[in-house]
Amino acid sequence: MIYRSITRVLVGLVALMVAVFSMGAIAWAEPDAELTPEKIDLIRQRCSSLQFALQQIEKRDAVSRINRGRDYDQMLRQVSALNSRFAYNKLSVPDLIQLTNDLQSAVDRFRADYDKYDTDLSDAAKIDCKTKPIDYYTIIQRARDDRTMVGDQVKVVNDLMGQYRAAVVNYRSAQ
Amino acid sequence: MSFAAPFAMLRRRVHRVANGPKLPLALTGAIILALLLAGVSVAWYSLGGSSKLDLSRPGYERERAEVRTNDSQKTYDTTSPVTASAIDDFLKEYDGRVKELNGYGNFSDGALDDNAIQLNVQSGNSTQ
Numbered sequence: 001m002i003y004r005s006i007t008r009v010l011v012g013l014v015a016l017m018v019a020v021f022s023m024g025a026i027a028w029a030e031p032d033a034e035l036t037p038e039k040i041d042l043i044r045q046r047c048s049s050l051q052f053a054l055q056q057i058e059k060r061d062a063v064s065r066i067n068r069g070r071d072y073d074q075m076l077r078q079v080s081a082l083n084s085r086f087a088y089n090k091l092s093v094p095d096l097i098q099l100t101n102d103l104q105s106a107v108d109r110f111r112a113d114y115d116k117y118d119t120d121l122s123d124a125a126k127i128d129c130k131t132k133p134i135d136y137y138t139i140i141q142r143a144r145d146d147r148t149m150v151g152d153q154v155k156v157v158n159d160l161m162g163q164y165r166a167a168v169v170n171y172r173s174a175q
Numbered sequence: 176m177s178f179a180a181p182f183a184m185l186r187r188r189v190h191r192v193a194n195g196p197k198l199p200l201a202l203t204g205a206i207i208l209a210l211l212l213a214g215v216s217v218a219w220y221s222l223g224g225s226s227k228l229d230l231s232r233p234g235y236e237r238e239r240a241e242v243r244t245n246d247s248q249k250t251y252d253t254t255s256p257v258t259a260s261a262i263d264d265f266l267k268e269y270d271g272r273v274k275e276l277n278g279y280g281n282f283s284d285g286a287l288d289d290n291a292i293q294l295n296v297q298s299g300n301s302t303q
Binding site: 038057061068078081085119144148150152154165171 | 224228235238242243252254255256257265270272281282293
């Protein structure tokens with residue numbers, strides 16, 4: 001009787017482990033779900049032009065990153081100066097200070113996300129897409145996701161800049 | 176065979192170099208130090224992320240022209256009273272910057288989508 005119970009528990013555990021590992025396998029297989037044999041052939045055929053296209057995207061994005069980075073820096077200096085001016089005149093502006101902190105964090109995150117995305121593109125450039133098309137496509141997918149994250153962060157910064165402007169306009173109206 | 180002989184020979188050689196002309200020693204030291212510092216700099220440049228944004232490399236001539244270079248480090252008044260006109264000046268510059276930022280790429284254009292890089296199986300086949 002005891003042996004039967006133990007056997008049942010063991011069988012249950014094994015079934016649970018199989019189920020968990022199967023879910024894991026499904027989760028791992030998911031990124032390659034779009035990768036059909038036709039697409040693998042296409043990657044092999046268009047390997048050189050794909051590498052060239054990624055190189056062009058990387059160059060174009062580097063320009064956007066540099067220009068944005070400089071403007072963000074200048075904007076942060078400008079808003080910090082305005083906050084200091086309020087403080088010097090003994091005016092309390094907690095919302096502006098909080099928004100400035102949020103802006104700084106968002107800009108830092110934008111930089112970190114871009115670094116990650118750029119590393120993906122560099123990784124893709126190192127892979128021979130003729131011999132390793134699956135690895136190549138996996139990295140392209142990763143780069144795509146990371147680029148989306150950079151884009152999302154740009155939206156966050158834009159949104160915070162809008163909030164800061166609205167708060168400053170409120171202080172102006174109150175004067 | 177004992178270890179004393181080679182060890183004594185090494186000691187004699189070190190003694191000879193130490194008591195000999197100092198110029199070759201100094202030059203070797205300087206070269207080693209220079210190589211070490213160059214190695215540290217290159218590692219810093221590569222690992223620190225600067226290399227990713229360095230458009231001075233060959234092949235980036237067109238991109239270099241697109242980077243804004245007229246940015247001067249502007250200083251701002253932090254001690255004058257906060258007046259309506261001061262806030263208006265702030266908003267004028269701030270809005271100009273927002274306009275500039277809207278002119279740059281925002282990384283949301285789907286440039287890496289399959290269609291954009293012509294990895295769509297149907298469009299890819301049609302171009303073959």
